Amino acid sequence: xxxxxxxxxxxxxxxxxxxxxxxxxxxxxxxxxxxxxxxxxxxxxxxxxxxxxxxxxxxxxxxxxxxxxxxxxxxxxxxxxxxxxxxxxxxxxxxxxxxxxxxxxxxxxxxxxxxxxxxxxxxxxxxxxxxxxxxxxxxxxxxxxxxxxxxxxxxxxxxxxxxxxxxxxxxxxxxxxxxxxxxx
Amino acid sequence: xxxxxxxxxxxxxxxxxxxxxxxxxxxxxxxxxxxxxxxxxxxxxxxxxxxxxxxxxxxxxxxxxxxxxxxxxxxxxxxxxxxxxxxxxxxxxxxxxxxxxxxxxxxxxxxxxx
Numbered sequence: 678x679x680x681x682x683x684x685x686x687x688x689x690x691x692x693x694x695x696x697x698x699x700x701x702x703x704x705x706x707x708x709x710x711x712x713x714x715x716x717x718x719x720x721x722x723x724x725x726x727x728x729x730x731x732x733x734x735x736x737x738x739x740x741x742x743x744x745x746x747x748x749x750x751x752x753x754x755x756x757x758x759x760x761x762x763x764x765x766x767x768x769x770x771x772x773x774x775x776x777x778x779x780x781x782x783x784x785x786x787x788x789x790x791x792x793x794x795x796x797x798x799x800x801x802x803x804x805x806x807x808x809x810x811x812x813x814x815x816x817x818x819x820x821x822x823x824x825x826x827x828x829x830x831x832x833x834x835x836x837x838x839x840x841x842x843x844x845x846x847x848x849x850x851x852x853x854x855x856x857x858x859x860x861x
Numbered sequence: 862x863x864x865x866x867x868x869x870x871x872x873x874x875x876x877x878x879x880x881x882x883x884x885x886x887x888x889x890x891x892x893x894x895x896x897x898x899x900x901x902x903x904x905x906x907x908x909x910x911x912x913x914x915x916x917x918x919x920x921x922x923x924x925x926x927x928x929x930x931x932x933x934x935x936x937x938x939x940x941x942x943x944x945x946x947x948x949x950x951x952x953x954x955x956x957x958x959x960x961x962x963x964x965x966x967x968x969x970x971x972x973x974x975x
Contacts, residue, residue, distance in 0.1 A: 792913015
């Protein structure tokens, strides 16, 4: 009985100590304006745009959902993520836009690349294809009014390329915001 | 107008999404928000993947046979009662290049439905 009384007293004192250190307060019911939202599916964090100016959000792959009609996803493909093929990953964007798979010895991989070409390039016709160079980087843009894709390579990173699949952005938005953004 | 997805259909849809994308905690947490439009977009992703991935082609064929063939909306019909088969097939895809690139091109479309 004494043990239970002791435990009760200890718990009570703990709760007093907690009540002493943790202060409760209420938020103002004022809605935030000019925010960007970061979400992991379970929780959405609203952050003021001015507060985030210049901040880095670090993630291996992510999607940006601007509004119902405009969104894009970004991911970097590496040798490891492609099960270590014997090709230079940084040459993949060129192969796809030029439909030149002659350097790919693996028949299965060549078939896959042809399939990717069909889905990303053939199926989005009529489209416009451009290559934009800046310093060590090159961006291969396959633009179509609905589904566009930007494939980015960096001379310093031969074992990777980055895919940005864009939906609904016009050409000026892609050039001004996405391509200029990756070339910084 | 189609009926809302049942819990079982949503779970089946998550299994298919995870076959395409791998386990994705972000989507796992949004299962309750899966809807008819999500099914349509996943169906479009599968259709695109069949153009370069033989395993996906086999999966889609088997799912479509269980449903109503490859007419538009086939995936919704195939979702009914398919989760057991999918869980036990341990489907793995070796064609990582095709899967990763094509899947990404549809990812934000799926997220926009939630």
